[in-house]
Structure formats: C-alpha cells, structure tokens
Amino acid sequence: MTEIISDARLPLYQRLRDHLAERIASHVWRPGEAIPTEAELAATHGLSIGTVRKAIDCLVAEGILERQQGRGTYVRRARFNSSLFRFFRFQSESGERRVPQSRILRRKEVPAPSAAASALRIPPGEPVINLSRLRLIDGVPLLAEEIWLQRSRFAAIMEIDSGDFSDLLYPLYEERCGQVVVSADEVLTVETANTMQARLLRLEAGAPLIVIERIAYDLERRPIEWRRSRGPADRFRYHAEIR
Incomplete structure (x- = not known):
C-alpha cells in the first residue's frame, strides 16, 4: 500500500x-x-x-x-488549435477546413521585455526565447504570431532544426522540453496592421487585425507560453455554442 x-x-x-x-x-x-x-x-x-x-x-x-x-x-491532451477555428475561417479554396501550415521566421534569445515578463510571471530581463511564426493555407499567409517562452524551460527549442518544427507547437514542447500545456486564457482585441505585419499578411498598412492573446499554463497553473496571433479582420468569425 x-x-x-x-x-x-x-x-x-x-x-x-x-x-x-x-x-x-x-x-x-x-x-x-x-x-x-x-x-x-x-x-x-x-x-x-x-x-x-x-x-x-x-x-x-x-x-x-x-x-x-x-x-x-x-x-487530457490539450486541443487548443480548435480556438483558431472558432475565431477565423481557415479553409482551402475548395472549402475544406484545414489546420494552417507553420513557418518559423525568427528564433532568438533576448532579455524579457516588460510585457513578456509580466505575462510569464518572471523578472524583467530574464532570458526568454522569442519565436516569430507565420501560418498559411495553400501558401497564403493567414496569421502572424509572436511567441515568448522562458528560456530556462525551453532551451531545447534553440537546438531544433527549423525543418523539424511541426504545424502544432504544443506536442513539440512536450516531446523536446518536457513542458505540457494543460490550460490557457485567451483575450481578443482589435488593432491596425503596422508595416511589418501588413507585409507578412499581404495587407495594406493600417488594415484592421484581430489579435488573439493567449497565456498557456502547465498543470500547476504556471504560465509557460505567451503568444499573440494576428489575422485579417475580414477572415474573422466567432462561433459559440450556448446550451
């Protein structure tokens, strides 16, 4: 016993x-x-x-x-990709619902800026990993993402070949870093595209964007990822099932 x-x-x-x-x-x-x-x-x-x-x-x-x-x-295995389908229309030209492909644009270690430090509950300036990612369907960019991770937990991310990144990051966090996402909080806001965001998403500068800000947590409710996903407002949808 x-x-x-x-x-x-x-x-x-x-x-x-x-x-x-x-x-x-x-x-x-x-x-x-x-x-x-x-x-x-x-x-x-x-x-x-x-x-x-x-x-x-x-x-x-x-x-x-x-x-x-x-x-x-x-x-339970986290299934957070479904939230993107609740907020954006991710379909191929034939109308098939698709998980967007992912392309890592940048990966770097930096001192945590104040916003990232606050979201991750770490001291400002502590080393973090910043990922910039573009998500596409049939080569058309649909989401531009900025992702922040505490370096002490995710150092292995810097050693992974770019080609080994899959379309979904959470299984990679678990397999390579031993970090399991269990829950997340999301907030939706609206902003206009700056020059870089407009270039990535093939929009006019100043075009309206929907922003999904997510803080992901581990089993002990410690924040382990902060991300901002930006997509064109004309592809935005909201679906809620009320019972």
Missing part, C-alpha cells in the same frame, strides 16, 4: 487529488495515457472507491483528466 504524503488536515479525497496531480506533473502518466483504474488506485492507497472517485472527479472538472466511455480515465 502506498501512503499519500500530504497535508493531513485536508480531506482524503483532496490529498489523493494532489498526489495524482503531482504524478501527472512529473510525467508518471503523460497526456493521452490512461491512469490506473479506480479499483487499482483504491487498493494501492488503501482508500474506498468513493474517495478515489471523488478525487478523480476533481481532476476531471479541472480539465486535467477525462473519462472515455468504456475505456477508462486518461490524462
């Missing part, structure tokens, strides 16, 4: 919740992998099924775990 080392003043289910979360954070179970069954966890920790279920319910409600009917409970 495995003893849960935690604050004894907390209810048992909360202590188990914290213990399971810690094991997920330390990659004992990785995104997309199943955790042990409720019966196995109950036997391992000497707890009732009800206590185990309540702990798992907490992690499901927090979006860390997900139950799959008839299969078990899995560590």
